[in-house]
Amino acid sequence: MIKSKDVLTLDEVDKKELVQILDLAIKLKKDLKKGISKPLLKNKTLAMIFQKPSTRTRISFEAGMFQLGGHALNLSSQELQLSRGETVEDTAKTISRYADVIMARVYEHSTVEALAKNSKVPVINGLSNSFHPCQILADLMTIKEKKGKLKGLKLAWIGDGNNVCNSMIYGCAKAEISISIATPKGFEPSPKVIQNCKKLIDIELTQDPQKAVLNSDVVVTDTFVSIHDDPKRLKKFYPKYQVNSSLMAKANESAIFMHCLPAKRGQEVTASVIDGSQSVVWDEAENRLHSQKALLASLSI
Template identity: 80%
Template sequence: MIKTKDLLTLGELDKKQVIQIVDLALKLKKDLKKGTAKPLLKNKTLAMIFQKPSTRTRVSFETGMFQLGGHAIHLSSQDLQLSRGETIDDTAKTLSRYVDFIMARVYDHSTIESLAKNATVPVINGLSNSFHPCQILADLMTIKEKKGKLDGLKLAWIGDGNNVCNSMLYGCAKVGISVSVAVPRGFEPNPQVVKECKSLVDIDLTQDPQKAAKDADVVVTDTFVSIHDSPGRLRKFYPKYQVNSALMAKAKKSAIFMHCLPAKRGQEVTSSVIDGSQSVVWDEAENRLHSQKALLASLPL
């Protein structure tokens, strides 16, 4: 069991706790395939609040609770009294009387912080505009699954210093993976996160994707245009920051390619890369299920 009540950024966990979740996730994946899975959360209930659409987050959490012997309730903003003016604080207090966990996928990170502050049960950030910790637990699981280790590797982040990048820095710093981040000027990750992580591992910020990818063990990107779309945004990223075969050639021959999905093929990544032999994106997507089960089973009840 981990010590923190909530998972909002990934910065809450220390190295031992991150490794604990990753190793448990790998075990749960093996147990499921062997048919020896146990109902670790029998009769437990997860409330899932969604302010925005979701494929991987919703399906992985809902399926994960089922596989652990529990139950998940899907709640869109329109399903809740939030749509009629009830505060997020009061919603958190009410849900805490019914369920054992709350997971929320929100726009503003302040919303998930308010949920956590007012809930008496564990709150999990299923994505906010600032962080995406659940994705990174799956990514770290995938890296260890493919590389056999975490410490001492180099990861290249190419593209936008967004919410996924912020949590990626936290995750890599905790387990000893150095990170080279290649982003256009003005799109750097959260400077406070960078400062904290630099005290643990080498973090290099550059505007040169070729430099970032050089000798990398893992190459990662994310969509250039998401909820932050604005006129001319794409031109600042494409084609310079596209992950294509030429860029992958700068990494180690044994390098793997990851993407949290959904991908905009032909923008941040070419089909030849995402469908190529170095891509592990489908294993990465599956591992959202196993890493989130491990997280749920590790949170204090």
């Protein structure tokens, strides 16, 4: 069980709990392949609040609750009284009287913090502008599957020091994976996150992607532009921070490539990499299902 009521950044999960979640996720995946699905959350309800569009988050949580014997409610913010001025605080107090756990995919991280503060039940951050802990659980699960271990590996993050990167730093710190982060100037990850983790693992910040990927076991990137194309922003990243075959060649020969998706081929990554032999993005996407099932089962629901 996780000691923390909520999972908003991934910092709430300690090293031992992380290992337990990942081991359970791998077991649940194997069981599902064998046709075994235990009703660990029988008669439990997950309320899913979406301010932002979603493919992987919605489907994986909804399918996961079904497979665990529970039920998921898909709640667009436009369908809730939030759209008519009800406060986040009042929404949290109300929904937590009906559901056993809340997952929210929001814009501002302060929104999910307010939900957690006012909810009687656990709150999971399904993505905010600052953190994406569920993605990192899937990423670490995938790395463990492919590499057989976590501790002692090196991960290279190329591109934007965004919400996924922030949670990745926390995840690497708990898993004892060193991380090298290459971003344009002004696009570095949260200084607070770096400060919290730099005593636990080696963290390198650089503006040189080629330096970052040297001796790396895992190469990770994300979209340069999340929602709308911004030519001014794109110019800061492309083509220097694009993960292409030339850049991957500077990583370890056995290095794997990861991307949380959706991807824009020809921008942050070339088709030759994301569709190539080193790419594990589809396993990574599938593992959202299994790692989130493990997370749900590990909460005090």
